Amino acid sequence: MGKRAKGHHRSKKRRSSIGLPPGTLQVDPEAVATRVRVIQYSEHHVTSLEVADLATLPGLVSDTEVTWVDVVGLGDGDALARLGAMFHLHPLALEDVVNVHQRPKLEIYPHQLFMVTRLLALSERLETEQISIFLGPGFVLTFQEREGDCFEPLRDRIRTDRGRVRHSGADYLAYALLDAIVDSYFPVIEAFGDRLDDLEDDVLHGASEGIVERLMDVRRDLLMFRRYAWPMRDTVSALQRDDVQQISDETRIYLRDCHDHAVRVVDLAENFRDLGTSLMEVHLSVSSQRLNEVMKVLTMIATIFMPLGFIAGVYGMNFDSDASRWNMPELHWRFGYPFALGMMATFAGGFLYFFWRKGWFRDP
């Protein structure tokens, strides 16, 4: 019930701004309130603050430091509009930030790169969150739908100066964000693998309660996973192209690594999709095999007992043996009853032999 209800919900509100002029900022009334956090770092120095007054933001961006403005919650339309104006974001890009049903993509604006990416998490069903990333000179601007992300280890590396991030520019930070997102797909795809393994076990051991339902859920989720993972891979791939000037050559090598991971994820998703499809066939096959078993039992029982019952029926007939000596003389034979039982045993034995010959006992 709950699941189906979710199913319905999923197909709703894919585009709420139909009929409005393109570039209109229409905030989802259910969106989370907006908070802005800034991390600013150079090789020698890190500051991290929560910004209350947006007006102070532009002053923060400097030539010598990398500024990461992390906006969480898309519920405050005014704040978003002011951020858009401050950082010269294109209205269409800002609309895409708010309308959280975009496919991952890279858009190249004269002085900025705009990337739409997507976090994927598998709890009972697949859940997704859109993360929009702007890369401009000296700053990275990220928009998240809600609290909780996969960037905590990265923030840690910035704070504690591990890895290259403190020693590189804003493009490396953007790469590191992408890498964190792509890497967060691996646990999800592994969870899919585990679910399919469990389903396969259940299918092969003949469980049938709810199997088809679970299989359909996994297939649906894999379809959705794939729908986001493919363009995610293409986005990373597009970033590597030579004509993207905001990315330095050194970061490009790291992007190649991130692209490898994205390829692997897509690859595994395809494999799992294949497995999901074949599991339905397996289920049908196992189910038809079980039917065979059931029918064999029925057929054996019926084949043995129907003739026996018939014989019993014959000798239960009430023909008057006094009327003529042709009428059921067996009834008065000395060994009439043993004879009848013997005939029955012979029949039963014959049929059992017939079944044994057909191999029905071997694979029941």
Add this chain to the structure above:
Amino acid sequence: MGKRAKGHHRSKKRRSSIGLPPGTLQVDPEAVATRVRVIQYSEHHVTSLEVADLATLPGLVSDTEVTWVDVVGLGDGDALARLGAMFHLHPLALEDVVNVHQRPKLEIYPHQLFMVTRLLALSERLETEQISIFLGPGFVLTFQEREGDCFEPLRDRIRTDRGRVRHSGADYLAYALLDAIVDSYFPVIEAFGDRLDDLEDDVLHGASEGIVERLMDVRRDLLMFRRYAWPMRDTVSALQRDDVQQISDETRIYLRDCHDHAVRVVDLAENFRDLGTSLMEVHLSVSSQRLNEVMKVLTMIATIFMPLGFIAGVYGMNFDSDASRWNMPELHWRFGYPFALGMMATFAGGFLYFFWRKGWFRDP
């Protein structure tokens, strides 16, 4: 019945002008009468009028304003021919306007762009309407099959000067029309999603009445949807190419956004098609599972009662126990009847244990 009849109708009249010279204007006798409405606007000024005398039309097109000539109803061949002559439309393009079974496409003529697009609406079945758009210098000319379209919000934005449309050229108007059409696909695709959700519910809960029929209808409609959505996407994509000189760079950015939407629509349509296909498998699987259940009930009943009935049959035989002491002595035992009933109970219990061991009670 009604639906099938529609099915037949759908495959009729796909091309009625076979044998005529190409470029012949052959009006469908069932087409709606033609009405011409004109909206003319600049940054400071809007007029909207219904044109009775076509001869006044060409005078309307001016250098300083954008003129949108909206032709509704393709029933008046003369009027269409005169419009064609006035706006220098190519005869083949005009033929495509009238012959409303075109796939969406972009054709580039020296001074004009000609786009065939298609509105899609899902009532009981998918219904479509061809909308042809000519973009020339300073004017946009649209041809619709009948009243009722998805452009009302756009007309509103022109009238009330919301968004960019009043401040841009005819190319932006053409984009806005395309965008309105593509956006109108979202409710349709969502409706498909809902139908598939409903069908999935029904399939999984084992309803069978008319399921296959409904599933086939959805698959057919999705096939048709896809048949129009794909070339629609390609049309938007082709418009973005550098060599289309009628489109300004600024509008091109907006087209990129429209293209994103078209890609998303196609994407969802593909997903839904996949789901539709797998639902048929699910249906087969559920159906075979139910057969198993039914057969288990039958087999259990038969397996239990056949041997019991056989025993009863044996003791219903009429062998003459007076003839010899071998003939059915059980009949005269003191506890013959309880003995027989006990044997029956033992058999029944044995079979029940056998079924329980086989797990037939667990997943019935």
Add this chain to the structure above:
Amino acid sequence: MGKRAKGHHRSKKRRSSIGLPPGTLQVDPEAVATRVRVIQYSEHHVTSLEVADLATLPGLVSDTEVTWVDVVGLGDGDALARLGAMFHLHPLALEDVVNVHQRPKLEIYPHQLFMVTRLLALSERLETEQISIFLGPGFVLTFQEREGDCFEPLRDRIRTDRGRVRHSGADYLAYALLDAIVDSYFPVIEAFGDRLDDLEDDVLHGASEGIVERLMDVRRDLLMFRRYAWPMRDTVSALQRDDVQQISDETRIYLRDCHDHAVRVVDLAENFRDLGTSLMEVHLSVSSQRLNEVMKVLTMIATIFMPLGFIAGVYGMNFDSDASRWNMPELHWRFGYPFALGMMATFAGGFLYFFWRKGWFRDP
């Protein structure tokens, strides 16, 4: 029977000239006798004649008029060879004309274009006829397998000077021929649509007599249709390329239109193929659903009557109630018989309630 025989025939004689030198003209002995008809026209003037003496042919080709030499029947090897020599046809092209199992294709020779095209007609099964078209300077040469084609309306247009054909060159004539052929595919594809509609009706209403046979026939024919329609589309597409110098720019616009039609045909064929495939699944699904119905009836009958029969059997046993009071005392009860009937009714009612609970009556 007849159909199968045709099936066998279809796969015969696909290439009869194996082992012969390439370019050898080997006439099929069953081919129709050759007739040559010439239509010659300019803007002001048309003549149409049947040529008896081939020697007069070359004189007919002139600079100011377009000459259409229409050869019907490929049975006269000598005549074909002489035609080949007169019009400087490449031996391989001429071989392809005679060997009527070519796929549609365009071949560019220095001074000529050679097109293989194919007429498709759907009577009981799909039937095809190869039409070869040579386009040279000022003339078009067509080879047809037999009388009867789709060019009559075109001949009419030439005779009565309707459309552009009389005012254009030989390239337009070649286009008009191609257009006539492609347009003749529409009735065929519509007929496929009707057949599939009928089949769907029959499948869904559970008819099974010969369904699979008819479905296979449609799928086979669609496969064949597609096998010719795809390369036909590619042929038209190849003709539009810039490097085909025999085609004028103006005709190229018309070819674009023809290409659109070809694309639509291929598109519909793909859709119908999809439907054909899913119909087989539907058939299986419907068939399994009907099996469920049948088995439910059987199971209900057996489940109700087996226990009843068993009870009747018990009270038909002949235990000697005189021998002890344990032996079937019910037989002598005052209400023994009503008691037995009541027990039977209780059982039957219980099972009916069980079936009703299981929902077996709802969707029978």
Add this chain to the structure above:
Amino acid sequence: MGKRAKGHHRSKKRRSSIGLPPGTLQVDPEAVATRVRVIQYSEHHVTSLEVADLATLPGLVSDTEVTWVDVVGLGDGDALARLGAMFHLHPLALEDVVNVHQRPKLEIYPHQLFMVTRLLALSERLETEQISIFLGPGFVLTFQEREGDCFEPLRDRIRTDRGRVRHSGADYLAYALLDAIVDSYFPVIEAFGDRLDDLEDDVLHGASEGIVERLMDVRRDLLMFRRYAWPMRDTVSALQRDDVQQISDETRIYLRDCHDHAVRVVDLAENFRDLGTSLMEVHLSVSSQRLNEVMKVLTMIATIFMPLGFIAGVYGMNFDSDASRWNMPELHWRFGYPFALGMMATFAGGFLYFFWRKGWFRDP
């Protein structure tokens, strides 16, 4: 049995030289002994001889004549090595000649073209033979696995000077060999068509003995056929490319023809593969339809006779009608027996009417 054994054999020895240095000539011990036949021809003159002493070979190649060295049997490693040295064959190419599991391919060496091709023959199962062709200046060198090929008609044409072969260079000879090989695919593909026609007949008429086995064999063989036909087509296609200098422009036109044939073969193979796949579905469908028939018979019989048997059982009960007037008074009615028979007839008639209403008699 034999077939399966062959199946096993097929997957053996795909590459026997694992671990050896690349370019090592490792002769299959089961290969046929080597024979070398030479045909040498110019426009005016042909000689044909069997070469015993390989040392005389190089002297044979001349500037004015075309020399075709045809090596049959790959069993004599020394002879092959000497041939390799004489004609400057690359060691890797020679290894490919001996290791007869190559896919068809074209390799371009500085002064030679090396083609691997494959003869296909359909006896009980598909059998293949690798034919390697070297084209050098003035000579063609072919290696065949065993006696018997499809080149006899070509040799005939050389001997009797039919066609262009005697008037063209070595490149035409190479083309003629390829053409002969590709043309030899047509009877094979036709045989596949016939087998599928037969199988379809058998499937539709409900034969089941060994059907699945035969179907699997055909599908396997088609898979193998396709595995060789595809790269064969690509090989011919690659030969046509402009950068292959060993091929003259004139021969290139002939190769285009050969390419057409290869395309047609691949096309038909794809179609047949499609048919093979759908035949399995048809088989399943027919099989499920037959099950329905069988079950209807069973259900009708059971539904009619179970209630009748029950009635008979009731009146076979031994309730003591002397004990009370409630105990089976029917037994003593005047028309008790006819009444019972009538009740039975009524039941039977009722069920027959029910079945007739359900349409079970229409499509049995």
Add this chain to the structure above:
Amino acid sequence: MGKRAKGHHRSKKRRSSIGLPPGTLQVDPEAVATRVRVIQYSEHHVTSLEVADLATLPGLVSDTEVTWVDVVGLGDGDALARLGAMFHLHPLALEDVVNVHQRPKLEIYPHQLFMVTRLLALSERLETEQISIFLGPGFVLTFQEREGDCFEPLRDRIRTDRGRVRHSGADYLAYALLDAIVDSYFPVIEAFGDRLDDLEDDVLHGASEGIVERLMDVRRDLLMFRRYAWPMRDTVSALQRDDVQQISDETRIYLRDCHDHAVRVVDLAENFRDLGTSLMEVHLSVSSQRLNEVMKVLTMIATIFMPLGFIAGVYGMNFDSDASRWNMPELHWRFGYPFALGMMATFAGGFLYFFWRKGWFRDP
């Protein structure tokens, strides 16, 4: 059980370094301890030694000899880091060496080529081992997960100076390693072929015990095989490109040969995948055919014995023939019993004839 457990395990730990900075070397705690073996050779001279002190390694690389440093076991993080520093390996490349779940790939660094390859071995299930290869000027560096590889024959050829390896540079050695890996795929693919042959036999002969399980295992393994074989082929293909300067022209010809083998492997894997898929259909088909057989037996038995039993039941009724002459007069006929038996025989014969007409005996 064990297998399933393995299944679960397989999907674990695909990427353990999530959250760590890219390029971090995180050694798997279960990895094998590291051993370093060096083979150094020129045309005239070979040395082979096991290196204990890594510091001596760099001195080994010389201009005149080829040095092959073979690192087995990835358990010693320090040693690997030192090796990375010595040979100037990029940190990302070194991370890929340790994280053994990479897809095969080629990465081009300024002075080095880095290849990830994969050994595949089929014991009970498919097992894989990642082998990383660095090709630098004068040296090849390989990293293996554990002892045991397919390079022993190559080492032999180096020691005994067979083949070209001693006479070529480091690029030839890298090629030889790749070639050995690709060639080691052939026995694996052959084993797949054998398994499928066995499975086909079992499926066709109707075995059902564990068939679906085994089929799923083979399909899974083939999926995995394919997942590594495809990029392996692409890696070899990428190495052949002109812009890979580390590869000499001569080696490139050998790589072409290796590429051919990789193509053949992928080809066979695709074929086997196809067969695996169709085997599931065959299984379903065979299973449904067997059900038909079983049901025919049941139906025949029931159809024959139910009417017979009914007749017996009728004459077992206790209607009082004394009460009237309408009550079961047959019981007192002279030939009542033979008459009843005759009626039974007639019924049985009639049904047998009916079944024979329906062809149920022909294909049982």
